[in-house]
Amino acid sequence: MGELVSTSDLGDGTRCVRGGHPEPSGGTPLLPGPVFAAPFHLGEDVQAADFYGRAGNPTWRALESAIGDLDGGHCVLLPSGMAAISTLLRAVLRPGDALILPSDGYYATRQFVSDELVELELDVREIDTPGPWHDDVFAGVRLVLLETPSNPGLNVCDIAELAERAHAAGALLAVDNTTATPLGQRPLELGADIVVASDTKALSGHSDILMGHVSVRDEELAQRLVRARTLSGSIPGPFETWLAHRSMGTLDLRLARQAENAAALVEALREHPAVSGLRWPGLPGDPSHELARRQMRRWGGVFRFELADARAVEEFVRRSELVVAATSFGGLHSTVDRRAQWGDPVPEGFVRFSAGCEDPADLVADVLQALA
Numbered sequence: 001m002g003e004l005v006s007t008s009d010l011g012d013g014t015r016c017v018r019g020g021h022p023e024p025s026g027g028t029p030l031l032p033g034p035v036f037a038a039p040f041h042l043g044e045d046v047q048a049a050d051f052y053g054r055a056g057n058p059t060w061r062a063l064e065s066a067i068g069d070l071d072g073g074h075c076v077l078l079p080s081g082m083a084a085i086s087t088l089l090r091a092v093l094r095p096g097d098a099l100i101l102p103s104d105g106y107y108a109t110r111q112f113v114s115d116e117l118v119e120l121e122l123d124v125r126e127i128d129t130p131g132p133w134h135d136d137v138f139a140g141v142r143l144v145l146l147e148t149p150s151n152p153g154l155n156v157c158d159i160a161e162l163a164e165r166a167h168a169a170g171a172l173l174a175v176d177n178t179t180a181t182p183l184g185q186r187p188l189e190l191g192a193d194i195v196v197a198s199d200t201k202a203l204s205g206h207s208d209i210l211m212g213h214v215s216v217r218d219e220e221l222a223q224r225l226v227r228a229r230t231l232s233g234s235i236p237g238p239f240e241t242w243l244a245h246r247s248m249g250t251l252d253l254r255l256a257r258q259a260e261n262a263a264a265l266v267e268a269l270r271e272h273p274a275v276s277g278l279r280w281p282g283l284p285g286d287p288s289h290e291l292a293r294r295q296m297r298r299w300g301g302v303f304r305f306e307l308a309d310a311r312a313v314e315e316f317v318r319r320s321e322l323v324v325a326a327t328s329f330g331g332l333h334s335t336v337d338r339r340a341q342w343g344d345p346v347p348e349g350f351v352r353f354s355a356g357c358e359d360p361a362d363l364v365a366d367v368l369q370a371l372a
C-alpha cells in the first residue's frame with residue numbers, strides 16, 4: 001500500500017470519506033481490501049516491514065490513520081471498546097495507584113477494574129460525571145477517566161477544566177468518547193491526554209462488528225500501547241478492521257440523520273404524558289446543554305427517558321414497528337435498551353434510545369403510536 005492521504009485540513013464528511021485511503025494510483029482500489037497475513041515474507045531488513053500479523057498489519061494502519069486524524073493523535077486499534085479500555089488501564093496503572101472513574105458511566109469499565117485488576121489494589125474513586133469535583137479527589141491520582149456524555153445518563157463534564165486540574169495533580173486525563181465519536185467531540189484538542197472509544201457503536205455503525213481504539217498525544221504512550229497489544233495478543237481481525245473503515249466513510253451522514261431523528265423524537269416526546277426524565281444534550285434547557293454546546297462539535301442520536309416501569313417499556317417495544325430492543329447504540333436501526341436489566345443504577349422504566357437512520361416522520365409516527 002502506498003502513502004496514505006492527509007485529510008487533516010478538510011471537513012468532517014471529506015475526512016470520513018478519504019481518511020486512511022492511499023494516494024490514487026492506476027489500477028488500485030479506492031479503499032484496498034483487508035490484508036490477510038499471519039507471517040509476511042521477510043525482507044533483507046526484518047524490522048523495516050511487516051513481518052507478523054500480531055505486530056502489525058497495513059489494514060490496521062489505514063483505519064488508525066483515519067481515526068487518528070479525526071481524534072488529533074496517534075491511534076492504536078483494538079478489537080473492542082473494552083479491549084481498548086482494559087489495555088489502557090493495564091498499561092498506565094501500577095499497584096496501589098489512585099484512579100478516578102465515572103460512577104454513572106459504562107458499567108463494564110467499573111466491573112473490569114473491580115474484578116480483573118484486584119491484584120493492583122487500586123484506590124478507585126467513583127465520581128458522578130456532573131460532579132461535584134472537589135479538589136481533594138485529584139490528590140495522588142494517576143489516571144482520571146471521564147465519560148462525557150456519559151452512557152446511559154447523558155451527563156457531561158468540562159473536559160478542558162478537568163484536564164487542567166488533573167495535570168496540576170500530576171495525573172493523566174482520559175475520555176471515553178464513544179457516545180460523541182470524534183466528529184462530535186475532540187477531547188485531545190480540549191486538553192485530554194487520551195481518548196478511548198468503542199467503535200462498535202456509531203463509528204462503525206452497522207451493528208455487525210466490534211471494534212475499539214485508544215488515541216493519545218504522546219508518541220511514547222502510543223508505542224507502549226502497541227507493545228501491550230502485540231504481547232497480549234488482543235488484536236483486531238483484518239476483515240473487521242476493513243469493515244469498520246468502509247463503514248466509517250458514511251459516519252458524517254449517519255450522525256447527521258441520527259441527530260435529526262433524535263431532535264424530532266425529543267420534540268415529539270417532550271410533553272408526552274407517558275414520558276418523564278427526557279434528556280438529550282442537544283435539547284435547549286437540558287442540564288447538559290450549555291456545557292455540551294461549548295465543548296461538543298455536533299449532536300448525536302442517543303437520548304434517554306423513563307416510562308412507568310419495565311412492563312411499560314416491554315409494551316412500547318411490542319407495539320412499535322420500527323424500534324427494536326438491543327443493547328448497543330449508534331447503529332442504522334433505531335433501538336431502545338432498558339438499562340436496569342443490565343444492572344445500571346437507574347429506574348426500571350429507564351430507556352436509552354438510539355435514533356437510527358430511518359425517516360424522521362416514520363419514526364415519530366411509530367413511536368407516538370407505540371406509546372398511545
Ligand SMILES: *Cc1c(COP(=O)(O)O)cnc(C)c1O
Binds near residue numbers: 083147176197211212
Ligand atoms: C459499548 C461501550 C464500551 C465497550 O465497548 P465494546 O465495543 O462493547 O467492548 C465502552 N464504553 C462505552 C461508553 C460504551 O458505550
